[in-house]
Amino acid sequence: MAPGFDIVVVAVVLLAVIVGVLIAANSTGVYDRIGRGALDLDSENPASAAAPSAALRDEEIRQMVEARNLRRAARGEAPLEVEDEVRRLAHSGAAPQADAGLRAEIRQLVEARNVRRTARGQEPLDVEAETERRLRELGGG
Incomplete structure (x- = not known):
């Protein structure tokens, strides 16, 4: 074997150990956060973080009613009043x-x-x- 080969192998191994220890020290809690998010059942209030606003809900309902009106018009039926239908669907209370x-x-x-x-x-x-x-x-x- 070459005279410097043993020194190079030991130096590379020591460097790898040092880098491994540094990486392990900086990655605390990484595995604990895997799979966490708005739908996580272990978080204290998952629904509040992901709950859409009422205005967003009303806008999405309005878009669906308008799409329904386009389909009704294509079939030759009378269109619905969009605002009345949005109010009925969004605020039915039941x-x-x-x-x-x-x-x-x-x-x-x-x-x-x-x-x-x-x-x-x-x-x-x-x-x-x-x-x-x-x-x-x-x-x-």
Whole structure:
């Protein structure tokens, strides 16, 4: 072997170890943040961050009503009054009721969240109250 080869190998290994330690020290918490976002069930209030404003909702409903009017006109039917239809659809006040399947699914999600919270040493949530709160957020309570 060449006389300097051993020194080069040791220097490269030491440099790699130093770089690895620096990278590991600077990447704390990276794996804990994987999959986190607005739809994360472990965040305290996921729906509020992703909830659209009422004006945005009304604008989207208006666009759908206008598209429906174009289809009605193509079929030769009388168009609907856009503003009346938007008001009726957006502000009907009667939220759809949650069926038993949806209620059971949300309850399972809350129970799974409690398991994760307990594993982290946090206080578990009241399953019934949290289920009802989530149903109200969805508008089906």
